[in-house]
Amino acid sequence: MPVTPSATPSWRTPLIVILSGCVISLIAFGPRSATGLFMQPISDANGWGRDVFALAFALQNLLWGVGQPFAGAIADRFGMVRVMCGGALLYALGLVLMAYSTTPLSFNITTGVLIGFGLSGCSFNLVVAALGKLVPEHMRSTAFGAGTAAGSFGQFLFAPLGAALISNYGWSFALFAFAAAVLIILPFSIVLATPPATKAAASGAVADAPQSIRHALSEAFGHRSYVLLVLGFFTCGFQLAFITAHLPAYLIDRGLSVQVGGWVLAVIGLFNIVGSLTAGWLGNRMPKRYLLAALYFARAVSIALFIALPLSTTSALIFGVSTGLTWLSTVPPTSGLVALMFGTRWLAMLFGFAFFSHQVGGFLGVWLGGLAFEYTGSYDLVWMLSIAFGVASAIINLPIVEKPVERTAAAGSSS
Structure with a gap:
């Protein structure tokens, strides 16, 4: 159940809250x-193979996932602001120190550990959870879609910006510029402040507040539909992280320019704005499990066509469009199902565990991509795994039961 109007300042209207979450x-x-x-400029500058960069980026994905349930539990217990500010500072520090990392170990610490844990504290996962707590129920699915779409718009802006900064000023300057941008999160996090659990319980703002962390975890992981949802989300991370890390290099290997890689990533981000908003809108109007199954299957078909057809700038951009429409569109129905089944009291933590599965997939997607290329000179194996996992996740999501657990219903907690 969202925080009641009396629990939030009058200036924090739902629109202001949603817009601030979108900026973050x-x-x-x-x-x-x-x-x-x-990947290429840093690897070339340090004389590394792609497997070194891939391992650090894979570690980042894994630690982002590892840290997410803990960051979510702390945010649920003590409020969002501290967690978001701490995450943003770690993220910015990791980007700055990444420019000075000249050994694989130091690169793993900055790119993997600092940025990974930083992301767990300030990324769209916590934004979605904050929106679930602060936005009225009838606006929740749409707000989830907007928050997710905003992340995609960030991809649309930063991918070509990054390519331009690297080409004109060098990759170190680009990292410094990105670090400065991350600090913008700090003032906007104040708008997403949620009350600590004790205050929420005392005010009666959260109907299921008395539930303990241990009971919430036992309830969730004993729930078949939640387990299926978590398993299916693995595929999303595997595909997205592999494409994010390796698609630019894959396109360059096939004769296209770095600018094309930047624009394909930008197109993915641009069209996922449409996809995420549409998924948020559809989440209020159709079974979320069918929406998830359709998204996973469509992404598998898109990948199959991309690797089967001749590659050109046009086909790469078309792949960007089709992939973008399904890119983060799985987040609104996934988070929506968690809120529906268990309420919003521990939403950040429970969605965090689902996201951990997502990031385990991301770790394997990035890492296996680097290993496959170093040992075979090709990404074919990981492309095929991406297709197979997409079909499997489409099937896994179909048996999910979309209704509140009995405890949630008895407590009167809304979806």
């Missing part, structure tokens, strides 16, 4: 989505 999503997701553009 845009800034947090933008630099991270352009990471693939740095």
